[in-house]
Amino acid sequence: MSRNARIAAIVAATAAALAVIGAYVVSFLLAGPGTVVAATTPGPTPTANLTLQTVAAIGTGPHPDWVTYFVKDAGGDWRHSTVFQLPAHATIHVTVENYDGASGLRNPFFGLPRGISGPMRVDGKVLPVLDPSLASHTFAVPDLGLSVPIEGVPDAAEDQCEGAAPCGPNLAHRTITFTFHTGKPGTYRWQCFVPCAAGWQYGFGGPMQTFGYMDGFLKVV
């Protein structure tokens, strides 16, 4: 092989290696759930509805036994995403349908709803504070001062959701509703503070450390 041919081969091999590395990095950075835009009603103070579902096991995909959140899109279909787009300076009405049992909070502090407007309701009844041992999950946005505990489904409840998620409304669940206000535009992370990752040390591995299951972002625009 001539000298020029060797140089060309080295350049081509280097370029190919860089392309593979670049493609991997780009795919890693772009991986993750898509953004679900909440249905918004415009006005002086816009309002939006954010409807979520929590399940004990997603039932499909690479981690079928992982706990996760779902979100209802504008068409009324459940989507597996934890990135929600909300309007800025708006009132957000949140409904969480929880089909998971209670794990209990490591820090009871998160048993008190914080940062919401008006009361938190569980199955239509006002609940000022949740016994931390009954918490199944939380929906918390630390940078907004928002933290709401999600009460779990009793173990003895009939018709537990055991199939592939999302779960149907005829199965045992709790419905938690609350309202909060978004502030200025920005990207705010949210997470669950209940150690609900089954089988992981402190319950904070697996789905708690993997983007798209028990944590995500609020894109406030």
Added chain:
Amino acid sequence: MTAASTPEPGRDHLRRIAVWWAVASVIGVVLVVFLLGPHMPPGRDTAEASDQTTANILLSAICTPIMLGVWVYFIYAIAVFRRRPGDAGDGPAERGSSRVQLIWVGVTGSIVLFLAVWGSVILLSSAEGAGGGQGPNPLVTPSGPKVQVQVIGQQWQFTYRYPQYGGFESAELFLPESSTIELHVTSLDVTHSFWAYQLGVKADAVPGADNIAFVRTKGPAKFDIRCAELCGIWHGHMYEVGHIVSKRAFTTWAAGMRRADRLIRPYLGPYQRAYLPDPQSRGG
């Protein structure tokens, strides 16, 4: 001209380098101390931060002549000792100098020993310690009244408990001005590190352990709080702003938090120096 009256080329070079180095050092040290010094981290919001800022200025002032010595020598060597056109010969042979070696070892050794003694004296004479965690049994404990604040790390947020104010817990850190603060840093899960930058405090938050740090606040200020121990996916988001406020504002804030916390207070349990809560892991 006799050989005795002819200056040796090497001594001339050394003299020139020394002059340039001395001039550059004087200018550099003045700039570092008076121009850069006021902006040195972490600031003057607490006694500990102030001590650390002074230490940073001192270290920079000492390092400046050393750094300039290297730079001046390099620049001089590049400019003077470069190969001239048509010069194909070797340079003068290098030879050892016991005197230079002794001076070098003596000066650098003295600097290191001075810093060791100075740092030890400052640390031992400080009323509140250096701002770092001292473990459960601090060597240095300030006298007088102290405001106790427990810093609780968890994945992925710090919360703060105030045992002298009914044991309420807060997601925000407020401290009174002109007060000695006794921070008890712990964790509920993995190891975190409580880094209150402008306070000059950095203490590991270890599960099951009580890491005590003291800090003496000055006037009202805001300060950044970060986790300085890689602790999981949202480690980078463990960031917030703390507040040093007037004593009156602090008392008002604490009373409000105590009222707001009354519903969860029965569930928080008694104040402890460390917690090992269940569940450690989720069954199933």
